[in-house]
Structures are given as C-alpha cells and as structure tokens.
Amino acid sequence: MILLIYLQSERTTLALHREHPELRDVWGDLAASIPVIVPTKAAQPDNLKLTLLPFQQESLFWMRKQETGIWCGGMLADEMGMGKTIQVIALLVTDRQKPNLVVAPTVAIMQWRNEIAAHTDGLKVLVWHGAARESNVAELKKYDVVLTTYAVLESCFRKQQSGFKRKGQIIKEKSPLHQLKWNRIILDEAHNIKERYTNTAKAAFELDANYRWCLSGTPLQNRVGELYSLVRFLGGDPFSFYFCKLCSCKSLHWKFSNKRTCDDCDHSPMQHTCFWNNEILTPIQKNGMMGPGATAFKKLKILLDRVMLRRTKLQRADDLGLPPRTVIVRRDYFSPEEKELYLSLFSDAKRQFTTYLDQGTILNNYSNIFSLLTRMRQMACHPDLVLRSKTNASKFVLEEDGEATVCRICNDIAEDAIQSKCRHIFDRECIRLYIDSVPNGDPRCPVCHLPLTIDLEAPALELEENLPNTRQGILGRLNLEKWRSSSKIEALIEELSNLRMQDATTKSLVFSQFVNFLDLIAFRLQKAGFNICRLEGTMSPQARDATIKHFMNNVDVTVFLVSLKAGGVALNLTEASRVYLMDSWWNPAVEYQAMDRIHRLGQKRPVQAIKLVVEDSIESRIVQLQEKKSAMVDATLSADDSAMGKLTPEDLGFLFRVSSSVAFVHISIQFAYCFIFSYNIFLFL
Numbered sequence: 256m257i258l259l260i261y262l263q264s265e266r267t268t269l270a271l272h273r274e275h276p277e278l279r280d281v282w283g284d285l286a287a288s289i290p291v292i293v294p295t296k297a298a299q300p301d302n303l304k305l306t307l308l309p310f311q312q313e314s315l316f317w318m319r320k321q322e323t324g325i326w327c328g329g330m331l332a333d334e335m336g337m338g339k340t341i342q343v344i345a346l347l348v349t350d351r352q353k354p355n356l357v358v359a360p361t362v363a364i365m366q367w368r369n370e371i372a373a374h375t376d377g378l379k380v381l382v383w384h385g386a387a388r389e390s391n392v393a394e395l396k397k398y399d400v401v402l403t404t405y406a407v408l409e410s411c412f413r414k415q416q417s418g419f420k421r422k423g424q425i426i427k428e429k430s431p432l433h434q435l436k437w438n439r440i441i442l443d444e445a446h447n448i449k450e451r452y453t454n455t456a457k458a459a460f461e462l463d464a465n466y467r468w469c470l471s472g473t474p475l476q477n478r479v480g481e482l483y484s485l486v487r488f489l490g491g492d493p494f495s496f497y498f499c500k501l502c503s504c505k506s507l508h509w510k511f512s513n514k515r516t517c518d519d520c521d522h523s524p525m526q527h528t529c530f531w532n533n534e535i536l537t538p539i540q541k542n543g544m545m546g547p548g549a550t551a552f553k554k555l556k557i558l559l560d561r562v563m564l565r566r567t568k569l570q571r572a573d574d575l576g577l578p579p580r581t582v583i584v585r586r587d588y589f590s591p592e593e594k595e596l597y598l599s600l601f602s603d604a605k606r607q608f609t610t611y612l613d614q615g616t617i618l619n620n621y622s623n624i625f626s627l628l629t630r631m632r633q634m635a636c637h638p639d640l641v642l643r644s645k646t647n648a649s650k651f652v653l654e655e656d657g658e659a660t661v662c663r664i665c666n667d668i669a670e671d672a673i674q675s676k677c678r679h680i681f682d683r684e685c686i687r688l689y690i691d692s693v694p695n696g697d698p699r700c701p702v703c704h705l706p707l708t709i710d711l712e713a714p715a716l717e718l719e720e721n722l723p724n725t726r727q728g729i730l731g732r733l734n735l736e737k738w739r740s741s742s743k744i745e746a747l748i749e750e751l752s753n754l755r756m757q758d759a760t761t762k763s764l765v766f767s768q769f770v771n772f773l774d775l776i777a778f779r780l781q782k783a784g785f786n787i788c789r790l791e792g793t794m795s796p797q798a799r800d801a802t803i804k805h806f807m808n809n810v811d812v813t814v815f816l817v818s819l820k821a822g823g824v825a826l827n828l829t830e831a832s833r834v835y836l837m838d839s840w841w842n843p844a845v846e847y848q849a850m851d852r853i854h855r856l857g858q859k860r861p862v863q864a865i866k867l868v869v870e871d872s873i874e875s876r877i878v879q880l881q882e883k884k885s886a887m888v889d890a891t892l893s894a895d896d897s898a899m900g901k902l903t904p905e906d907l908g909f910l911f912r913v914s915s916s917v918a919f920v921h922i923s924i925q926f927a928y929c930f931i932f933s934y935n936i937f938l939f940l
C-alpha cells in the first residue's frame with residue numbers, strides 16, 4: 256500500500272516536471288540563489304521614541320533586508336510578548352511610505368493605535384471599524400496606517416464578491432480595502448487566515464501591496480498545512496500554485512466553475528495538483544518523519560529559513576530581562592452539599608460513559624461525552640452553572656425578557672458567536688476547543704450529532720446590537736438574597752483578600768471560560784469590596800480599550816475578570832502580576848496564552864499564575880492529564896500543540912476513572928503521528 260502511494264506521488268512529480276521544467280529543482284535553486292539573511296543590529300530609528308532591544312534591532316535589519324528580496328516581506332514569528340508590534344512600527348517609521356494596512360483581531364486594534372501614538376512622532380492612524388467607517392478610498396490614502404479587523408476585512412470582501420440583500424435585490428459593493436494598493440500589509444495574529452478556503456483567508460489573499468508581513472507567536476498551531484495560507488499570502492511562487500500535470504497551466508486559484516474541467520486548460524481536477532500539497536503536506540501527512548516525510552521537512556526548512564524569523568523568550572532572555580514566572584496549583588475540596596450534587600452528576604456521567612465503552616461506541620458518542628465533561632467542569636466551579644443553565648435556550652432571536660443567544664456547548668451567553676451548517680450556535684472558542692479535542696479528527700455537531708461543518712474564521716454573528724445593555728445573564732435567574740457562593744469562588748476570595756492585605760497595589764487577572772461563572776465571581780467580589788472591571792466578547796474595540804485603560808490606570812481597580820473567549824490572546828496587561836485560572840482545560844497551551852498576557856515585555860514584578868482546582872472533582876484529573884501531555888510535549892520538544900488538545904479514548908477513560916484495556920487500544924494513529932511530527936517541526940523552527 257505504502258509503495259503504491261509512493262509510486263503515485265512519484266508519477267505526479269514526474270508529470271509535473273515534464274510540463275513545468277522550472278519545478279525540477281525548486282528547493283536546490285532556492286537554497287543556492289537566496290541566501291539566508293543573518294540578522295545583525297540595525298540602528299535605532301531616530302523617530303521612534305522607544306529604545307529597541309538588541310534582538311528587535313536585529314529583526315528591524317532582517318525585515319528591511321527581506322523587503323528587498325524575492326518575498327518583499329515575510330513572517331515575524333517571535334514568541335508571544337516579545338514586542339512584534341513595536342518591531343513593525345520601527346519598520347513603518349524608517350521609510351514613512353503610506354498607506355499601510357494592519358489587520359488584527361478586534362482585541363488588538365486599540366493596542367496598535369495606542370502603541371503608534373505613544374512611540375512615534377505622529378504617524379497618522381485610522382481605526383477602520385464600525386458601521387460609519389470611511390468608504391472614500393482617497394481619504395484612506397491620506398493615513399500612514401489604517402487599522403482594521405479580520406471580521407471587517409472579510410465582510411468587505413464578501414459584499415464585493417457575493418453582494419448582500421437590500422429590498423429584495425442583491426447589491427454588490429466595492430471593497431475600499433481591495434481597491435487600494437497598500438505600501439505594506441501587516442497581518443497581526445496571522446494564523447487567523449490559516450484555513451485557506453475560508454472567506455477571511457481569501458479576502459487577505461486578494462489584497463494588493465508592495466510589502467507583506469505576517470505576525471504570529473504561534474505560526475504553526477496545528478498542522479503544517481496551515482502554513483500554506485501564510486506562504487500564499489506572502490505570494491510564494493511556485494509554492495502556493497496549482498499546476499496541471501498535462502499542460503503548462505498554472506494558477507493560484509482552484510478554477511473549476513463547472514466542477515469537471517479547468518476554466519483555463521479544460522483538463523480535469525484530477526490532473527491538477529497543488530505544489531505545496533505535493534511537495535510538503537502530503538509526504539509529511541503520509542510518512543511523518545520517515546523517507547519522503549523527512550525530505551519534505553528538509554524542504555520546509557529551506558523555505559522557512561528564508562521567509563521566517565523566530566526567537567523565543569528563552570533564547571533572548573538576556574535582552575528581555577523578564578522577571579520569573581511561577582505556576583501554582585491551589586487545591587480545594589467541595590463542601591458536603593456540593594459534593595453530593597457533584598457525585599450525582601458524576602455517577603450519571605460515568606454510567607453513560609461506561610455504556611459507550613462497553614458498546615465500543617465511544618468515538619461515535621464523542622460530542623455527548625464532551626458535553627458531560629463540560630457539565631462536570633461547570634459543577635466544579637459552581638452548581639448554579641449546571642442547575643440554572645439555559646440548557647434548551649439556544650435561539651438566535653431574543654426573548655422578550657432580554658436574554659441573549661447561548662452557546663450550545665457551555666450554555667453560556669454567546670460572546671463571539673458562529674453558526675454551524677446545521678444551524679447551531681456556538682462560541683467560537685468553545686467549538687474550536689471542542690474540535691481540537693476530538694480524537695479521530697471527524698467532529699460531529701455536539702447538538703444534533705450530524706457531521707460538523709463550521710467556518711471557525713467566519714465573522715461573529717451580529718448579535719451585538721441586539722444585546723440589551725443591561726444583560727443580567729445567570730444573575731437574572733437567581734434569587735440573590737439567598738444565593739450561596741461555592742468552594743471555588745471562596746478560594747479565590749481568600750487568595751485575593753490575602754493579597755490585598757500583603758500589598759494593596761498588586762493587580763490580578765481572573766480568567767474563566769464560562770461567562771456565567773464570571774458573573775457569579777463578579778457579584779461575590781463586589782460584595783467583598785473589590786473594585787473590579789470586566790472584559791467581555793460582546794464589547795466593541797472602543798469599549799474594550801476603555802475598560803483596559805480603566806484597569807491599567809486606576810490603582811484601586813485591582814481585579815480584572817477576563818473571559819478566556821474574549822481576552823485569551825493579543826492583550827497586554829502588564830500592570831497585573833497575578834493570574835487566576837478558574838477552570839482547567841486539558842491542553843495547557845490555552846493556559847499559557849492567558850499567562851502570557853502578563854508575562855511579557857514591560858512586566859517588572861515576578862509573575863504568579865494560580866490554578867484553582869477542586870481536588871475531589873474532574874479538575875484534579877484534568878490537571879494530571881495536562882501534566883502528562885506537557886511531559887509528552889517536553890519530551891518531543893514540540894512547538895506544535897495539536898497532540899495536546901486532542902483527547903484520546905485513553906484520556907477519556909482516565910477522566911472518567913475507567914481503567915479498562917479497551918480504552919487503551921484505541922489510541923489513535925493520528926496521535927502517534929502528531930508525536931513524531933511535533934518532534935521534527937521543532938528541529939526546524
């Protein structure tokens with residue numbers, strides 16, 4: 256079988272080389288003709304008010320050189336919190352050509368604006384967001400930097416390509432972003448375009464510029480295939496092209512309007528192949544690190560060496576001078592009442608799981624199992640999250656009482672809502688975590704169990720304007736006079752009260768994946784006299800910015816409640832030096848992202864991250880699982896966290912405390928593959 260696949264791929268390569276002789280030695284040519292740029296220090300730009308650190312001066316040198324090379328740009332992939340924003344701003348002030356476009360997640364837009372305002376002598380910036388945004392292209396040209404979000408980029412492109420309905424008619428509207436030739440385009444958190452077939456990725460591909468940059472601390476989140484989009488955006492020829500095996504036809508697009516023959520050459524889809532898939536993706540997917548897989552990794556390295564610069568905090572520790580970070584697990588126990596409720600839920604869940612195990616249908620019932628796990632995690636936080644959840648309340652239209660749409664995984668208010676093809680609504684982060692955790696990579700909808708089709712990069716459903724300002728969430732469903740706190744919340748109160756006694760100026764971030772839990776925490780903290788603020792997914796960029804500033808600038812505001820779905824990435828919150836992680840996820844990478852919000856440049860105090868765990872619940876098992884997964888990744892020295900996110904049947908058995916050899920035999924081949932892959936990709940990055 257392996258021999259057959261090998262022969263097939265050899266045949267494809269030979270056919271390609273026959274029709275496209277320029278492809279015969281792409282990698283050799285690349286290695287021979289394009290030298291790797293060795294970064295040396297550039298001078299500090301006069302018009303930049305912040306002094307660059309040595310490694311940032313090096314990247315400035317590297318970026319300027321890259322812009323004169325074949326790529327006219329590249330990927331800056333430094334680890335999180337090392338100042339990629341300022342490094343790009345340094346580049347922008349060195350030539351002051353305009354206009355430049357920065358596309359970033361909503362949460363990061365205002366940060367860009369603030370950094371430009373603080374560190375340059377007046378680069379003219381436009382935040383291009385919201386319904387009243389400027390549509391006159393001539394006006395946009397006047398700005399040094401236009402800042403916008405992926406959602407806005409996608410929406411403009413969609414309105415241009417497919418149009419929108421107004422008074423029964425389809426109207427197409429030109430996208431101002433796509434009419435301009437930009438000087439530079441910078442994609443911040445560029446992995447937002449990693450799925451090449453999404454509208455967001457297509458919208459980015461169609462932008463026009465002299466220079467193109469991708470910024471990402473995690474350029475390879477899951478699979479090597481995800482790099483394709485970044486390379487495609489940078490314009491790599493021939494890396495991202497499709498080639499015909501029967502003639503000289505070559506295209507950046509998969510053009511089969513009639514689904515049977517190529518629009519350009521009339522040959523069938525079977526006769527066309529993507530150079531990237533053929534040379535890199537398929538050999539790695541099929542062989543891991545063996546034979547053709549190893550060769551593909553070598554090719555990938557030749558390419559990445561010439562297009563990407565990545566430094567880690569550890570490598571540049573001397574430059575960064577960051578204070579130490581400690582992670583502590585605080586273990587508490589349920590009260591007798593909580594324990595009784597939990598045990599009743601747990602025994603039902605375990606019975607259900609054991610039935611699936613006995614029937615050998617674990618993988619078929621994965622979405623049910625996932626929902627059982629979510630309930631148990633919620634119960635460990637506070638019983639009301641399960642007992643007072645709006646279990647069957649998913650709806651797109653608002654009810655009269657002003658309650659908003661809920662995510663069908665956490666039964667919590669949907670903050671960054673997206674919809675599956677089967678029309679169920681989920682928080683983007685919840686469904687992403689769910690998909691990542693599916694062991695066999697074939698997710699089913701957690702509600703209707705049909706095969707799941709959902710665009711993770713789709714713009715958020717526009718629930719925003721519908722939401723009443725006075726959303727009460729779970730608090731509106733409780734009798735607050737009689738409401739009782741939980742062991743977990745009281746553990747947090749104890750931590751924060753002790754901290755307040757030791758040093759009233761220390762600020763803390765409190766992260767949870769469940770918005771309803773943050774409601775309960777907020778209520779309890781306010782009763783205990785803490786001055787708090789909150790970051791929610793439904794906030795506009797301006798509201799987020801105002802809230803972040805409120806927290807950073809007011810000494811008496813000591814606690815910031817952050818929904819993991821809204822603020823897990825791209826935030827700078829270095830005024831805080833404590834992080835409390837209120838609920839655990841089995842993939843520790845999610846928690847590192849949250850911790851990195853404070854363990855970054857600008858942090859002066861030692862950082863402590865405290866994970867609150869209820870010992871006699873599923874949480875202690877999750878923490879053990881995290882440790883196992885971390886150990887595995889350390890052993891493989893991986894930069895790839897895909898294996899960590901997935902739950903194998905063995906993991907599930909472990910979480911439900913079912914020790915059966917049956918659970919063990921199912922360990923997926925994919926998992927083993929990720930193991931091999933993780934090891935190798937690290938060697939090259």
Ligand SMILES: Nc1ncnc2c1ncn2[C@@H]1O[C@H](COP(=O)(O)OP(=O)(O)OP(=O)(O)O)[C@@H](O)[C@H]1O
Pocket residue numbers: 305306307308311333334335336337338339340341370471472824825826827851855856857
């Ligand atoms: N040379 C410097 N001196 C002082 N502060 C700096 C310097 N460079 C960057 N910073 C600060 O470091 C913080 C982190 O920077 P930034 O947000 O750009 O990191 P990042 O690498 O983009 O992180 P992420 O990938 O998480 O978005 C910012 O507050 C920034 O102002």
